[in-house]
Amino acid sequence: MSQMPASNAVQTIDVSLGPQHPSTHGVFRMNVTLDGETVTRLQPVFGYLHRNHEKIAETNSWLAAMPYTDRLDYICPLTNNWAYALAVEKLAGLEVAERAEFLRVITAELTRLQNHTAFLGFILGDMGAWGTALMYAFREREKILDLFESLTGARMMCNYMRFGGCRCDTPPGWIEAASALVDRFPAFLDEMEALLTGNEILLARLQGVAPLTAERAIQGGMSGPVLRASGVDYDIRKVDAYGIYSRFQFRVPRGEVGDCYDRFMLRLLEARESVSILKQALATIPDGPVVHPKAKQRGLRPPAGEAYGRIEGPKGELGFYLISTGTDRPYRYRVRPPSLINLTLLEELCLGTKIADVMVILGSIDIVLGEVDR
Amino acid sequence: MNDLAEAIRQAIPGAEVERIENPGPSGQHSLLLGLPTARAVAEFLRDNQGWDFCSNVSGVDWPARKVKETVVRKELVDGVEKEIQEPVEREVPGYLEAVYHLYSIPKKSGPLVVRMRTANRTEAVSVPSLTPVWKSAEFQEREAFDLFGIRFDGHPDLRRILMWDEFEDFPMRKDYVAPDDCEYEPTPHDAVLALVKARQEVA
Numbered sequence: 001m002s003q004m005p006a007s008n009a010v011q012t013i014d015v016s017l018g019p020q021h022p023s024t025h026g027v028f029r030m031n032v033t034l035d036g037e038t039v040t041r042l043q044p045v046f047g048y049l050h051r052n053h054e055k056i057a058e059t060n061s062w063l064a065a066m067p068y069t070d071r072l073d074y075i076c077p078l079t080n081n082w083a084y085a086l087a088v089e090k091l092a093g094l095e096v097a098e099r100a101e102f103l104r105v106i107t108a109e110l111t112r113l114q115n116h117t118a119f120l121g122f123i124l125g126d127m128g129a130w131g132t133a134l135m136y137a138f139r140e141r142e143k144i145l146d147l148f149e150s151l152t153g154a155r156m157m158c159n160y161m162r163f164g165g166c167r168c169d170t171p172p173g174w175i176e177a178a179s180a181l182v183d184r185f186p187a188f189l190d191e192m193e194a195l196l197t198g199n200e201i202l203l204a205r206l207q208g209v210a211p212l213t214a215e216r217a218i219q220g221g222m223s224g225p226v227l228r229a230s231g232v233d234y235d236i237r238k239v240d241a242y243g244i245y246s247r248f249q250f251r252v253p254r255g256e257v258g259d260c261y262d263r264f265m266l267r268l269l270e271a272r273e274s275v276s277i278l279k280q281a282l283a284t285i286p287d288g289p290v291v292h293p294k295a296k297q298r299g300l301r302p303p304a305g306e307a308y309g310r311i312e313g314p315k316g317e318l319g320f321y322l323i324s325t326g327t328d329r330p331y332r333y334r335v336r337p338p339s340l341i342n343l344t345l346l347e348e349l350c351l352g353t354k355i356a357d358v359m360v361i362l363g364s365i366d367i368v369l370g371e372v373d374r
Numbered sequence: 375m376n377d378l379a380e381a382i383r384q385a386i387p388g389a390e391v392e393r394i395e396n397p398g399p400s401g402q403h404s405l406l407l408g409l410p411t412a413r414a415v416a417e418f419l420r421d422n423q424g425w426d427f428c429s430n431v432s433g434v435d436w437p438a439r440k441v442k443e444t445v446v447r448k449e450l451v452d453g454v455e456k457e458i459q460e461p462v463e464r465e466v467p468g469y470l471e472a473v474y475h476l477y478s479i480p481k482k483s484g485p486l487v488v489r490m491r492t493a494n495r496t497e498a499v500s501v502p503s504l505t506p507v508w509k510s511a512e513f514q515e516r517e518a519f520d521l522f523g524i525r526f527d528g529h530p531d532l533r534r535i536l537m538w539d540e541f542e543d544f545p546m547r548k549d550y551v552a553p554d555d556c557e558y559e560p561t562p563h564d565a566v567l568a569l570v571k572a573r574q575e576v577a
Contacts, residue, residue, distance in 0.1 A: 046513075047536040052521075052545055093399030218426050218479055221510020232479060239482045305398015308430065308475050308485055321432050321475065324398065336430040336475075344512055373536060 010035055015355075019048045023126045023359040026369030030346075030358070037354045042347040046340070049373035057333040062088060062300045065333065067159040072335060073371040074156055076115050078107040078148070079313045081161035086242060087309030087320035088163050092302035097292045100165035101244045102285040106178065107151070107160065108311075109274040109281070113185065114144040115314035116267040116274075119366050120192055123264060126363035127205050133196070140188050147178055164295025175282060182278045189271055197265065206261035210349040210361045213258065220345040223338050224316025226365055229266045230258030236312035248280045263364040301328050315339050315366055335374060339367040375403055378423065378486075385422065386414050394489065404473070404487035409501055412490055413528070416507040419476065425486055428508030430475040433518035435547045437495065438468040468495045470524050474504065474511070492524060495547075503529035521546035 018029035027048035033041035053072065057065040069084045070077035082104055089096065096104075121137030124130075145155040150171055152158040160167050196202055212222070217230040227234055235252040237245040253269035255262030291297075302324040310319035316338025323332035342365050350358050379391045382405075390408025407415050419425045445462045448455055470492045477484030490501040503526035505511045515526045516535040523544035526532055534541060543550060551569045 047538065050536040052536075054521075055546055055550075090400045091398060219509045221428060221508065223429075234479050234482070303398050305396050305400060307398060307400035307402060308487070310429070317429060319430055319475070321430055321473070323434065332432070332434050334430070334432040340513055341510055344510055 012040060023363065025367055028369055028372065032358065034355060039350050039353055039355060039358060042350045044343055044346055047373055049369045053374040054333050054335065058330050061328050062330060063297050070157045070159055071370055072374065073315060073339065073368045075118060075368055076111045076314050077156055077158045078111045078160055079311060079318060081158065082108055083309065083311045083313065083318045084320050085161040085163055086311060087307055087322050088302065090309045091305060091307035091322050091324055092300065094164045094295050095292050097165045097289050098286055099288040100290045102281050103166050103290065104161065104243055105281045106278060109278045110144050110147065112274045112314045113271055114141040116271045117141050119267050123363040126359045127202065136192065143181055147181065150174060162291055162297055163300060165291030169290045175285065179282045182275055182282065185275055186272065189268060193268060205360055206264055207259060209260040209357050210353060211257050211259040212349060216345065217258065221341045222345065223342065224313065225266045225270060226263060226316065226342050228252065229255035229262040231255055236310060236317060242311060248277045250277050260360055260364040299328060301326060310336065313338060316342055337371045337374060339371040343367065375405065379405060382415055382418060385418050386411055389415055402485060402487055404489050407488060407490050409490060413502045413507065416504045420507055424478045424481050425476040427477040427479050428474055428510045429477050429485065431511045431514035431518060432473045433522035433524050433546065434471040434473060435522055436469055436471060437548050439466050441466055469493065470495055470499055470522055472501050472518055472524055499523055500525040500527050502527050505529050523547065
């Protein structure tokens with residue numbers, strides 16, 4: 001029989017969660033201190049995927065950064081493209097072709113759909129329901145990626161948008177195919193909802209876990225679905241009405257208590273609103289050129305000045321802060337990464353919860369490491 | 375924006391606020407805050423003016439540069455006063471800049487661009503941290519410290535965030551030279567070689 005410890009002082013254990021862990025969504029690491037199973041300290045460690053995206057963009061021409069933005073949040077390349085194009089258009093005072101505005105809304109909302117769909121699968125995996133839900137979600141996501149491939153030539157690295165428009169027009173039959181997919185999509189959301197939302201285990205794992213008040217969410221710089229799940233009515237599509245979002249009817253869903261369940265359900269509700277926007281946009285898209293005739297791509301030299309452009313990305317507020325000194329390359333190119341900034345309150349959310357909940361909380365924030373580390 | 379600057383000056387005695395013009399078409403002008411009163415001004419902006427959401431924090435490096443200007447001077451030429459335009463080069467000392475983009479969630483307005491400048495790029499590289507005012511600045515100020523070398527006084531946890539802890543240089547600075555990596559670059563050359571030599575001489 002081994003000796004009993006001399007005192008009954010609390011013994012804590014330090015655990016390094018990640019970077020190689022199936023539920024950290026990439027190479028994200030957390031140094032966690034545990035008292036039994038309860039988290040008493042959590043320190044996120046970043047940088048395993050750092051390649052200094054911003055420096056690379058500052059050594060290239062304005063256009064050359066466009067394909068590189070695909071690699072930020074690689075689940076949602078088209079919204080990254082749009083945010084960068086929007087910031088450059090603000091900086092250089094460019095206008096966007098009418099048909100391209102519709103194509104941007106359509107591709108961005110399809111991106112939001114497939115991001116939220118993938119999110120449903122990922123968070124189920126984080127809860128231990130590995131496989132089935134993820135495969136259901138990825139089956140639908142793949143159909144959207146097929147649309148991206150036929151439009152842009154690539155499933156994920158789309159490199160589709162240009163200053164003042166989009167790179168190419170739709171191939172024959174694309175609008176019809178997209179409409180058919182959008183019409184079928186609510187059936188999948190109904191199926192997922194029937195399968196998941198009433199599930200007792202899912203409710204037990206999500207409800208009441210890591211609630212976040214509206215004041216803390218604003219103070220911590222939370223954006224996107226995480227901010228709205230805490231009950232804050234703030235959607236950049238409504239606030240800034242960038243692009244042509246003011247022409248479409250849609251609602252901004254909000255949560256009540258801001259726990260993991262609210263963050264989970266908010267994605268389902270947002271996906272339904274995206275379907276509604278897509279139906280309106282696909283029905284009213286006009287003919288015309290996809291790039292504004294006065295827009296310049298290669299050899300663009302925006303006048304000296306600076307601009308901050310932002311969009312409502314599927315993960316949150318994605319912004320680009322650009323400074324031009326009148327040359328052919330950015331003087332300063334800064335990405336405002338929603339995935340990184342949404343992790344600011346991760347420790348606050350996780351303190352006092354069980355270690356198994358940490359993965360669910362991280363999953364409910366929805367990060368992509370390509371954007372966290374840049 | 376001029377009204378806001380006036381309101382700040384009235385609320386906080388001795389506050390230095392200067393409006394910085396943005397020449398580009400975006401029209402996003404900014405306020406340059408004096409360092410001693412910056413924290414108080416930030417609290418005033420958050421609590422009294424409703425700028426509760428600090429969206430983006432960005433470092434910018436401005437090395438010493440020469441600005442070409444034309445100076446007009448009057449001179450008597452053959453008894454007639456004439457205006458003569460002369461190109462003049464003016465030296466602008468280098469500095470580092472921290473730029474904050476603020477939004478108001480209840481008023482749904484923004485961005486308000488606020489900037490702070492360090493005295494130079496070598497030893498006086500401190501600005502007050504605004505993390506106690508907006509928690510969202512925490513990781514972003516760490517990033518500006520990591521990549522630009524701006525020190526944020528009063529930051530609760532100022533460490534490198536993206537580069538590893540032992541790393542010494544600041545990669546986002548304009549004069550940064552990537553280190554010589556012998557494994558991948560068998561024939562070091564030019565700027566890399568000069569840097570290595572300079573470091574060896576110092577050591």
